[in-house]
Amino acid sequence: MFKSSSFHTIDPKSRVIIPSRFRAHIKAFGNGVMISNMDGCLYAYVLDEWMKIEKKILSAKSRYMRQFKRFFLGNACECMCDKQDRILIPQSLKSYAGLEKKIVLVGVLDHFEIWSRERWDNEK
Incomplete structure (x- = not known):
């Protein structure tokens, strides 16, 4: 599970080092999925957790859920750690998330959030 928060920087190639306390969970479950959301940050899920969400989303048929699927799934992408533990x-x-150089990674149990430092400071 993902817990705690920490400050990081995005390198010039748009990569960020994953904190060691998150790595074990990510490596245990393999690749993950990163999505946008209504909070103005990014959510990152390990594949196992993401599959649970997909299963729930697929069964929903309302107009609202179609819009939800378009927004969230249309912007989703697979992510994986490289050999230097970066994504x-x-x-x-x-x-979308307004990420520049300074960011904050926030563990929220089943996923972690990626915030711009400025938005995070305003959110608190």
Whole structure:
């Protein structure tokens, strides 16, 4: 599970180092999925948790859920740690969340959030 928060920087190639306390959980469950959300940050799930969400989403048929699927799934991307324990944040998601150099990773049990430092300071 993901807990705690920490400050990080995005390198010039849009990569961020994953904190060691998150790595074991990520490596135990393999790749993950990164999505945008209504909070103005990014959510990152390990694949096992993401599959549970997908299962719930697929069964929903309302107009609201179709819009929800378009927004969240249309911007979703697979993410994985490289050999230096970094993940690449795609430019589209980086722009959506207003991520520049300084960011905050926040553990929220079944996923972690990626916030711009400025938005995080305003959110608190």
